[in-house]
Amino acid sequence: MAFDYVIAGGGLQAGLLVLALRHRQPAATIAVVERADKLGGNHTWSFHEADVPAGAWPVVAPLVGASWPAYRVRFPGHTRVVRTAYHSILADRFDAVVRAALAGDGHALRLGVEAVSVTGTEVTLATGEVLTGRCVIDARGAGPTTEACGWQTFLGLEVELAAPWPDALPTVMDATVPQDDGYRFVYVLPLGPARLLVEDTYFADTPAVPADRLRRRVAAYLTAAGARDWRIVREESGALPMPWSGPTPAAETPLRAGTAGGWFHPATGYSFPAALRLALAVAAVPPDRATGAAAALAGRLNWRLRFARFLNRLLFRAVRPADRWRLFRRLYRTLPDATLARFYALEFTAADAARLLVGRPPPLDPVRLFSRPEVLPCPPVRR
Ligand SMILES: Cc1cc2nc3c(=O)[nH]c(=O)nc-3n(C[C@H](O)[C@H](O)[C@H](O)COP(=O)(O)OP(=O)(O)OC[C@H]3O[C@@H](n4cnc5c(N)ncnc54)[C@H](O)[C@@H]3O)c2cc1C
Numbered sequence: 001m002a003f004d005y006v007i008a009g010g011g012l013q014a015g016l017l018v019l020a021l022r023h024r025q026p027a028a029t030i031a032v033v034e035r036a037d038k039l040g041g042n043h044t045w046s047f048h049e050a051d052v053p054a055g056a057w058p059v060v061a062p063l064v065g066a067s068w069p070a071y072r073v074r075f076p077g078h079t080r081v082v083r084t085a086y087h088s089i090l091a092d093r094f095d096a097v098v099r100a101a102l103a104g105d106g107h108a109l110r111l112g113v114e115a116v117s118v119t120g121t122e123v124t125l126a127t128g129e130v131l132t133g134r135c136v137i138d139a140r141g142a143g144p145t146t147e148a149c150g151w152q153t154f155l156g157l158e159v160e161l162a163a164p165w166p167d168a169l170p171t172v173m174d175a176t177v178p179q180d181d182g183y184r185f186v187y188v189l190p191l192g193p194a195r196l197l198v199e200d201t202y203f204a205d206t207p208a209v210p211a212d213r214l215r216r217r218v219a220a221y222l223t224a225a226g227a228r229d230w231r232i233v234r235e236e237s238g239a240l241p242m243p244w245s246g247p248t249p250a251a252e253t254p255l256r257a258g259t260a261g262g263w264f265h266p267a268t269g270y271s272f273p274a275a276l277r278l279a280l281a282v283a284a285v286p287p288d289r290a291t292g293a294a295a296a297l298a299g300r301l302n303w304r305l306r307f308a309r310f311l312n313r314l315l316f317r318a319v320r321p322a323d324r325w326r327l328f329r330r331l332y333r334t335l336p337d338a339t340l341a342r343f344y345a346l347e348f349t350a351a352d353a354a355r356l357l358v359g360r361p362p363p364l365d366p367v368r369l370f371s372r373p374e375v376l377p378c379p380p381v382r383r
Contacts, residue, residue, distance in 0.1 A: 005031070010111070012271060033125060045094075056276065063093060075328065148243065156236050186218075244309045255294055301346055308346075
């Protein structure tokens with residue numbers, strides 16, 4: 001069958017592409033191939049208000065399952081409320097919204113089937129079916145990485161508490177917890193009055209996620225915060241590469257999108273801001289000009305992606321693991337809300353970049369800086 005767009009992989013990037021295309025090119029036909037039996041996997045994706053470019057809210061709004069007007073960060077000796085709205089996309093809603101967007105005539109959704117070959121013009125399924133596209137997009141997610149990188153490792157439990165949680169704002173970083181295995185912080189999203197997602201997170205040198213230990217730490221965090229009883233509803237975990245080498249996104253055929261193509265923020269491991277910008281750029285041009293639009297966007301983001309990689313090199317190679325939290329405390333002490341928002345959105349200016357570097361750094365470790373880092377393969381992301 002022939003379509004305007006064929007997308008291999010049905011994760012975050014594919015969903016954003018589908019929604020952007022349905023908005024900007026309502027007549028275009030789209031096919032999505034996903035090997036799981038639902039779209040998006042088992043994730044909660046969060047993003048800052050400024051991650052959404054002007055005019056793009058109608059594309060994203062149907063996905064949003066929870067929103068807050070601000071968020072908190074906590075460090076030893078410093079607590080702050082960042083007055084930037086924060087939003088989360090929940091897995092079930094993502095699946096429902098993207099399915100509905102593909103429900104009309106002319107579209108196709110193939111679930112539970114592997115894309116075994118992806119070329120510039122067609123995607124071949126394990127069933128033997130071939131989907132032909134004027135534009136083929138490979139959005140099959142992160143494979144093993146061979147880049148030098150640190151890791152954002154985490155395990156989160158979504159829990160239903162017996163009593164309401166006292167704080168209605170998310171805590172995006174609570175680094176008052178004992179530091180261990182790199183920069184450690186706890187992330188708390190109050191998804192409802194008594195429903196929380198609590199993640200124990202590390203900016204670590206290795207991709208290991210010791211699940212039992214992290215589950216125990218989430219439980220200990222809840223207990224220390226005064227929660228007495230809870231039921232675990234869901235669990236998610238990951239090891240996101242935070243690279244300081246390797247290629248940045250480039251013009252390729254088929255177009256590689258999402259984490260498969262390097263469309264993520266190197267200094268956070270998060271892909272929403274870059275994936276949304278790519279989706280909007282692709283949807284703004286006809287299918288045969290998608291690669292050119294991606295190349296233009298890559299060109300615009302390139303120095304920011306390289307700068308974020310440079311920050312990773314500093315964080316993971318120059319600073320001892322036990323001192324990493326000091327770097328984040330300095331950033332959250334000194335940077336205005338608007339600078340932080342531009343940084344997370346990959347829209348920071350040269351002046352913002354300079355500001356990120358100004359100030360007294362934590363003690364540096366020359367041995368780590370000049371020794372050759374090990375390159376560890378990324379384990380498959382658990383779903
Ligand atoms: C648990 C977790 C939480 C995260 N939270 C955030 C967050 O809050 N904010 C944020 O911005 N980022 C977050 N990230 C990082 C990043 O945004 C996600 O990994 C994001 O899902 C990447 O989008 P993607 O579309 O590139 O890849 P994925 O979402 O991984 O999608 C790839 C899809 O392709 C499918 N696939 C793979 N191979 C094939 C094949 N051969 N045939 C058919 N289908 C195939 C997979 O099953 C998958 O559904 C998180 C990552 C994880 C793991």
